[in-house]
Amino acid sequence: MVLGVDLDGVCADYEGAFRASVGRQRDLDVTTLPPQTRMDAYSEWGFTFEEFEEAHRRAVLEDRMFRHMEPLPGVSEALWELSDRGVWIRIITHRLIFNWAHETSAADTAAWLDANRIPYRDLCFIGDKPNVGADLYIDDSPGNIVSLREAGRAAIVFDQPYNRHLPGPRATSWAEVLAYVVDELDARDRQVELPLDDVDPLAPRSTGAPRRPESDA
Numbered sequence: 001m002v003l004g005v006d007l008d009g010v011c012a013d014y015e016g017a018f019r020a021s022v023g024r025q026r027d028l029d030v031t032t033l034p035p036q037t038r039m040d041a042y043s044e045w046g047f048t049f050e051e052f053e054e055a056h057r058r059a060v061l062e063d064r065m066f067r068h069m070e071p072l073p074g075v076s077e078a079l080w081e082l083s084d085r086g087v088w089i090r091i092i093t094h095r096l097i098f099n100w101a102h103e104t105s106a107a108d109t110a111a112w113l114d115a116n117r118i119p120y121r122d123l124c125f126i127g128d129k130p131n132v133g134a135d136l137y138i139d140d141s142p143g144n145i146v147s148l149r150e151a152g153r154a155a156i157v158f159d160q161p162y163n164r165h166l167p168g169p170r171a172t173s174w175a176e177v178l179a180y181v182v183d184e185l186d187a188r189d190r191q192v193e194l195p196l197d198d199v200d201p202l203a204p205r206s207t208g209a210p211r212r213p214e215s216d217a
């Protein structure tokens, strides 16, 4: 089983790191920046899209947010357990969103994954997540969840205030992600391969040409 794992808001506390950086950038008391309940360019913090992009860029380049953000509780342990059970961990993240910061974004992401002991076999930087194959995805973004499901993909919602309107499956912790994926693995193990039909493939066909030319002997 390939598990497609998002980083920001699923493995890593993007919002906490971004909040700290915005507090530094604007000399603000961070407690005045509420949890985001609508996933957009942080309009609830008063940002326009352009202001968000600039604050995000400075958080990545000046505060090295992707290197220093906190992991969400239990993520390493849960992913190790799944990896030990044979799950192929494919990290799928949309972090290269502006030019001239790709080296920092990619290098800090890889450093963060190592420092936080996240097991993985592939690391994909892509926005178009349904086009990265996985048997099951875990994501927090309403837009990603909807587009994955519209593409016929199975996706677990990682619970955040801005995605509560989405139907499940939903996990509120990494312990719940682990339990859900283990259940999926067990269900696969219980599946019995059904015969396609009851026709002996070696038996002569009742109609049509002979399976091989008759011998002249």
Ligand SMILES: [Mg+2]
Residues within 6 Å of the ligand: 006, 007, 008, 009, 010, 139, 140, 141
């Ligand atoms: Mg995310």
